[in-house]
Amino acid sequence: MFFCLKKYFEICGNYFLILGMGILATAGTVRAKPARVVLVKSPVWEEYEQTSRSIVSSLGSSQPELSIEEIVFEAGSDGEKEFWQKVTESGPELIVTVGTASTHSAINSVKNIPIVFTTVLDGFEALLAGSSSADIYGVTLAIPVEEQLKIMKEALPDIRRVGYLYGRNSADVYQSAREYTSRQGIRLIAIEIASERDIPQALREIIGEVDALWMPLDAMIYYNQNIRHFILLECFQNSVPIMAVSKKIAMAGTPLAVDVDYEDIGRQTAELVLKRLAKGTGPSTDIQHPRKVLLYINDWVSSSLGLNIPGKVAEQAIFISVKDGR
Amino acid sequence: MRVTILKKWMTGFASVMLMIPFITLRAAPPEPEFTEELIFQPIETVITAGRTEQSIERAPATIAVISSEEIKASGALSIPELLRQVPGLDVMTVSSSHSEVNARGLNQLLSNKLLVLVDGRSTYFDFFGGVIWQALPIVMDQIDRIEVVRSPSSALYGANAFSGVINIITKTPRQIQGGRLKVQGGENSTLYSSFVQGNRKGDTGYRVALGTRRMNSFSDPDTKFEDVALGNFYLDHRFDNEAKLSMEAGLIRGTIAQNVRLEDVKFEATTSYTKMNLDYGSVTLQAFWNRGDETSDPFFPPGDDVDILYNTFDLEAQHKVDLGLTHTFIYGTTYRFNTIESSLIDTEHKQNLIAGYFQDEYRPVPEVSLLAGARVDRHPLVGVNFSPRGSMVYAPTPSHTFRLSVGRAFRNPSFTDSYIHTSIPAPPGVPFGVQMVGEPDLDSEKITTYELGFTYFPRHFFRWEIDVFAYKFSDYIALGPPEFAGSQLVQSYVNLGSATAYGFELTADLIPAPWLKFSANYSFQDLDNKYTVHEQQSPPKNKANFKSFLSLPSGLSASFSASFVGKTRWEIPTPEGEYMPIDTDSHTRCDARLAYNPGKKNLELFVAAFNLFNSRHLEYPLGEKVGRRATAGMSLSF
Numbered sequence: 001m002f003f004c005l006k007k008y009f010e011i012c013g014n015y016f017l018i019l020g021m022g023i024l025a026t027a028g029t030v031r032a033k034p035a036r037v038v039l040v041k042s043p044v045w046e047e048y049e050q051t052s053r054s055i056v057s058s059l060g061s062s063q064p065e066l067s068i069e070e071i072v073f074e075a076g077s078d079g080e081k082e083f084w085q086k087v088t089e090s091g092p093e094l095i096v097t098v099g100t101a102s103t104h105s106a107i108n109s110v111k112n113i114p115i116v117f118t119t120v121l122d123g124f125e126a127l128l129a130g131s132s133s134a135d136i137y138g139v140t141l142a143i144p145v146e147e148q149l150k151i152m153k154e155a156l157p158d159i160r161r162v163g164y165l166y167g168r169n170s171a172d173v174y175q176s177a178r179e180y181t182s183r184q185g186i187r188l189i190a191i192e193i194a195s196e197r198d199i200p201q202a203l204r205e206i207i208g209e210v211d212a213l214w215m216p217l218d219a220m221i222y223y224n225q226n227i228r229h230f231i232l233l234e235c236f237q238n239s240v241p242i243m244a245v246s247k248k249i250a251m252a253g254t255p256l257a258v259d260v261d262y263e264d265i266g267r268q269t270a271e272l273v274l275k276r277l278a279k280g281t282g283p284s285t286d287i288q289h290p291r292k293v294l295l296y297i298n299d300w301v302s303s304s305l306g307l308n309i310p311g312k313v314a315e316q317a318i319f320i321s322v323k324d325g326r
Numbered sequence: 327m328r329v330t331i332l333k334k335w336m337t338g339f340a341s342v343m344l345m346i347p348f349i350t351l352r353a354a355p356p357e358p359e360f361t362e363e364l365i366f367q368p369i370e371t372v373i374t375a376g377r378t379e380q381s382i383e384r385a386p387a388t389i390a391v392i393s394s395e396e397i398k399a400s401g402a403l404s405i406p407e408l409l410r411q412v413p414g415l416d417v418m419t420v421s422s423s424h425s426e427v428n429a430r431g432l433n434q435l436l437s438n439k440l441l442v443l444v445d446g447r448s449t450y451f452d453f454f455g456g457v458i459w460q461a462l463p464i465v466m467d468q469i470d471r472i473e474v475v476r477s478p479s480s481a482l483y484g485a486n487a488f489s490g491v492i493n494i495i496t497k498t499p500r501q502i503q504g505g506r507l508k509v510q511g512g513e514n515s516t517l518y519s520s521f522v523q524g525n526r527k528g529d530t531g532y533r534v535a536l537g538t539r540r541m542n543s544f545s546d547p548d549t550k551f552e553d554v555a556l557g558n559f560y561l562d563h564r565f566d567n568e569a570k571l572s573m574e575a576g577l578i579r580g581t582i583a584q585n586v587r588l589e590d591v592k593f594e595a596t597t598s599y600t601k602m603n604l605d606y607g608s609v610t611l612q613a614f615w616n617r618g619d620e621t622s623d624p625f626f627p628p629g630d631d632v633d634i635l636y637n638t639f640d641l642e643a644q645h646k647v648d649l650g651l652t653h654t655f656i657y658g659t660t661y662r663f664n665t666i667e668s669s670l671i672d673t674e675h676k677q678n679l680i681a682g683y684f685q686d687e688y689r690p691v692p693e694v695s696l697l698a699g700a701r702v703d704r705h706p707l708v709g710v711n712f713s714p715r716g717s718m719v720y721a722p723t724p725s726h727t728f729r730l731s732v733g734r735a736f737r738n739p740s741f742t743d744s745y746i747h748t749s750i751p752a753p754p755g756v757p758f759g760v761q762m763v764g765e766p767d768l769d770s771e772k773i774t775t776y777e778l779g780f781t782y783f784p785r786h787f788f789r790w791e792i793d794v795f796a797y798k799f800s801d802y803i804a805l806g807p808p809e810f811a812g813s814q815l816v817q818s819y820v821n822l823g824s825a826t827a828y829g830f831e832l833t834a835d836l837i838p839a840p841w842l843k844f845s846a847n848y849s850f851q852d853l854d855n856k857y858t859v860h861e862q863q864s865p866p867k868n869k870a871n872f873k874s875f876l877s878l879p880s881g882l883s884a885s886f887s888a889s890f891v892g893k894t895r896w897e898i899p900t901p902e903g904e905y906m907p908i909d910t911d912s913h914t915r916c917d918a919r920l921a922y923n924p925g926k927k928n929l930e931l932f933v934a935a936f937n938l939f940n941s942r943h944l945e946y947p948l949g950e951k952v953g954r955r956a957t958a959g960m961s962l963s964f
Contacts, residue, residue: 100362100363141362196692197689217360219360306504
């Protein structure tokens with residue numbers, strides 16, 4: 001009897017052992033097939049490379065088993081359709097797009113695969129509107145209006161009248177700015193510009209009235225190099241400090257400019273990738289603004305204008321030293 | 327022949343105006359696509375120490391701008407010296423301290439057809455209808471820029487903007503932000519000093535400027551031609567973020583020499599002004615009071631001493647209305663009250679002048695801007711003058727701009743024209759002296775101008791411009807030939823005649839490197855004289871200017887300019903009251919300045935030379951030969 005029971009348990013034990021091994025083996029098989037992510041970056045610019053490196057590095061350190069394939073977006077000879085066909089053939093769980101070119105193309109061409117975009121300045125609302133699925137996450141480069149004006153007020157605490165020239169596509173920015181400045185007791189002296197030809201006259205009109213000029217990204221203001229030159233020179237000659245956007249324009253001659261940290265944009269994007277992968281199936285949307293905004297101060301220009309930037313702000317800022325030459 | 331040209335111009339203008347509706351049918355183009363790639367692109371550095379670049383804008387009028395940087399680089403001690411480089415302007419150095427300025431062939435002694443504004447205040451001297459440059463109570467270091475419009479602008483500025491407008495714009499307290507001291511002295515006992523200080527604290531800003539200027543004759547360095555002290559004070563305050571009130575006052579006092587007819591006359595002059603501006607939203611109000619008190623030895627010895635006392639009270643109100651994004655309407659009114667007392671005129675006179683004006687600018691599409699304006703002025707002697715103006719600017723691409731404009735302007739008779747009453751004693755050997763009398767029944771001088779301009783501005787470091795003009799003026803006011811009235815020879819002001827003129831100006835600016843700037847221009851003008859007594863007076867046909875500016879990181883900077891002025895012919899008054907044609911030769915003059923900043927950015931040492939190569943020449947037959955004025959100096963900013 002004892003022998004029979006022993007045999008019974010041996011058989012059962014073997015059975016459970018085999019079953020357990022089978023379960024373990026199955027589990028082992030799942031773990032051995034990691035999620036696959038394709039990162040499609042728009043070409044040429046160092047900022048895309050910097051963001052991409054940061055995404056790969058962040059994902060690599062937080063989830064080493066994740067498979068990431070980097071591809072440069074090429075819509076050239078074979079066309080966009082063929083490009084995305086090749087990308088989706090390998091069955092990625094998620095596509096990361098870096099830059100407007102690859103993002104725009106992916107949203108129009110890829111179905112049923114979640115997309116996380118990054119390093120896209122503007123127009124993502126239009127991208128979403130044109131998308132068949134709403135399974136899009138992303139980090140834009142658009143620094144919120146309130147944050148720009150808050151930094152400006154911290155850097156120039158004495159300002160009471162802020163000038164602003166904007167094109168017709170920036171009416172919503174104007175509304176946000178007007179609401180924020182009125183809450184802060186700042187008077188926004190704004191002129192809507194019909195065409196870039198009106199900018200010299202409009203700037204001359206407000207330049208004597210304002211303590212500073214706020215120059216957020218706006219196609220009308222930033223597009224034409226001659227206009228940018230005019231605004232920078234005219235404001236400098238009239239001792240009106242400019243708060244602009246992008247490190248490069250601070251190097252060109254604005255005393256202050258805000259910009260994003262592309263490494264942090266990469267980290268922020270990587271977190272969104274993990275968030276989307278963890279969520280599983282079902283479309284969803286999460287568009288984020290940059291969480292880290294840097295203030296650049298052109299040392300020579302700001303000291304020439306006699307700006308007294310509070311020590312607390314200056315400590316956090318990045319100083320650019322451009323004195324001579326082009 | 328020239329009338330035919332004018333007709334062709336008018337026909338061409340009418341054709342273009344007829345095309346406007348077709349141009350405006352195009353829809354406004356969409357804003358350019360704006361992606362992050364635009365902000366990734368490298369941007370050339372615009373603002374650095376020692377940069378020579380200036381902002382150049384596309385302006386609807388034929389306008390030239392002299393910036394504060396160019397003023398500093400020139401080493402000039404007076405405003406006319408700066409204006410010599412402007413295309414289309416005629417600048418004539420009569421003596422070491424006396425210059426006359428006008429546009430497009432209309433220059434003369436006691437030039438009276440150009441409106442000069444300082445921060446919007448007319449410095450027009452109603453006594454003779456011109457500006458006395460030596461009597462402007464401002465120093466060079468306080469000037470931010472000088473805008474020169476060399477076309478009739480009566481539609482906006484009224485009488486006296488006949489040949490153009492020179493608007494001198496001074497620095498705001500915020501632009502000064504500290505102080506600047508400058509001392510410059512050298513040949514011909516030249517001594518110039520200035521001190522400018524300004525700042526802004528919260529809603530209040532102030533500026534103070536003090537200066538002295540002494541310049542002696544080129545031919546006799548011991549003869550004082552200008553020795554003045556001046557000062558001005560400015561204060562502004564903002565109320566409730568909406569209104570801005572500013573008040574200022576200035577005074578200049580001292581000796582100035584002017585060649586008024588036959589020779590240099592020294593005046594003891596005191597000129598002052600008080601001004602108030604109120605800006606409230608789109609409404610601007612301006613009130614000012616100009617006062618001048620000048621005395622001199624007799625113009626025509628052994629006659630009486632000369633004294634001139636004048637007051638001008640001026641009120642102006644303007645309202646700007648934005649009728650949508652592409653439509654701007656401005657209208658305004660002015661009132662001017664003048665009082666004159668002088669031994670040169672028959673009796674004390676008072677004058678009330680009123681005017682109303684409007685200007686409408688419409689931009690149907692971004693490429694096209696249409697401007698129409700008109701002004702009605704009422705003068706107690708000549709009645710009502712109507713000055714219309716229309717222009718079209720068409721910019722098919724960001725780098726190409728075409729301008730077309732037609733305007734009419736006028737100049738009212740001055741107090742001298744209407745009321746002069748003085749005697750020129752008989753010169754030795756001549757039996758009769760001349761009695762000069764004014765004519766109250768004169769018409770206004772009138773001018774109609776047609777202009778076509780093209781600007782090519784492909785990049786911020788290169789700009790090329792051509793302006794072609796034709797004008798016709800009539801009823802030119804001047805002293806006519808002397809006539810006997812009984813036993814007395816009398817010479818009186820009359821409307822002499824008319825003239826037609828055409829010409830063009832070519833300008834090129836090049837900035838090959840941030841530290842190097844070249845600028846050159848050439849002006850041609852041909853005037854058909856039917857307006858002087860002998861119909862022989864003729865302005866220079868050809869003028870050319872070149873200037874270069876170099877600024878090195880080592881602290882050295884240098885500027886060099888050269889001006890060529892062609893041959894001119896003047897009808898010069900004689901002691902007998904007649905006119906005699908006299909030529910002046912063509913001449914070239916070079917100015918230069920070399921400056922060194924010895925490490926400390928606040929200090930600059932410099933040497934400057936006016937007429938560097940001492941080319942002795944006459945620019946006006948009764949003036950003095952222009953000589954060199956080499957100076958050295960320092961400026962300190964703090």
